[in-house]
Amino acid sequence: MRNLDFLKMTISELAPKIRNKEISPGEQTEAALTEADRLQPKLNSLITLLHEQAMAQARESETALSRGDYRGPLHGIPIGLKDNLATAGITTTVGSKVLANHVPDEDAEVVIRCRDAGAIFIGKENLEEFAAGATSNNPHYGAVHNPGGVDRVPGGSRGGGGANVASGVTFASLGTDLGGSVRLPGTFCGVVGLKQTYGRVSQRGLMVTSFNGDHIGPMTRSVADSALLLQVLAGNDPLDPSSVPVPVPDYSSYLGKGLKGLKMGVPSNHFFDLLDEEVEAAVRGSVAALEELGAELLEVSLPAMEYIGAMRISAMADGVVTHEQFLKNHREAYGPDVLYRTIPGQFVLGKDYSKSLKVQRMIQEEYLRVMHQVDFLVTPTAPVPAPRIDATHVNINGEDHRVRGPGSGFISRNTSPLNAVGLPAISVPCGVNHAGLPIGVQFITAPFEEGLLFQVADSYVKTSPSQRLRPEVSV
């Protein structure tokens, strides 16, 4: 049997081997596809596997290398794409039955950028129906399973990406984050999830999304890889009015800079209010480790977070507008979780929608004031480790909280506020609970300060108890 240890490497480790022709893109793409086939019955992490297209890309990649055309660190690297990112000529379902046969004419901008950088697309990854939920328990394509415990959810909505990156099927995954859909699978699967500043990366080609607050971001096995991916994805797209023309720095130059002289804010309210005990202990441990690395600890207060639930009002209205085009004629094609969460959105009054936008502005201003006091914030990413796949609720301090369907939102309570305010945030592993399930810590910086985010996260992960922990999936 061949040694396939390279499938567990990071992009930063693998890229030099490809450049030096120690490993060929064809060899590793074939290995990644074989691993995907082997794990698919266990993880159900892909909706469409792209055997032929991926091998054709790998051959092109090898030809380019042989003529000296090395396109950078993503050259020849197998990655996955969440199945709500448009891919020309390839079915893009958005995890729905409604769009089960939808084949876009054009690639999403981020797909174009990754292809131009030499990445190889292994497949379209399974997700929550219409990317609307935090469990990836899809009623049409089946539940995605967490490689760290196959009876557990991988988080959502982008569970397929988290499962693939953690288990060694892909080296990175490209997905979307409307309320935590990159960072939650990051924390539940024990990998790195980035949601950069709103406007930093083009959303063009992101399908069936909200009008307010979605982001496309990478999931990777290391902070350095996250920086490499953002380097490829970031930059103005004149065809996307939400993208912002600000300079893109060299993100890798921030790695290894350390934390001395930086001020670290720990919120005194909201983020630590409703937590599993082991999650709290792990994140408090991260704060202590960051202090030892030289960061100065300051407690900060975010009183406007009392009203963060108002974002749900605008999300409900945005949701029903998004689904209006499908709902009337395809009701039978909807799963219950999305259907019964979407219908009530039509009852949101205009005055309440307007109020929720004002609350969003108020909370944004508060975060910006806080980011003048500190360089970065530290919070738990999710309040609990990965719930069981069949769970409808989790219990914290004797109180039940819904994790899926109507009335849910508990799992994303620490991630979704950053979508509302647009600040960059990254989740990195910070430990495991008694059952070996990963726990994540979230770092947040000021707008367009992703470089600082990588600096902080990179310094931390070198001391994290999760360093180099990888789940082994038995098949």
Added chain:
Amino acid sequence: MSIQNETLKAMIRDYDGLELSDEELELVRTELETYFGELAKLESVDLSDMFSGRLTRLPEPDRS
């Protein structure tokens, strides 16, 4: 705030053409109650001095 089941059913039927069972209606109501709960919290907040942060900028030339 409370809406009678029959009123809610009729509104959904008129707006969406969807006939919901009582069981389905309870699921819709769960989400609606979340909305009402969040609204109630906003009664105490003064939003009168909040201004829009919307930016307007000229379109940029096509990269091609």
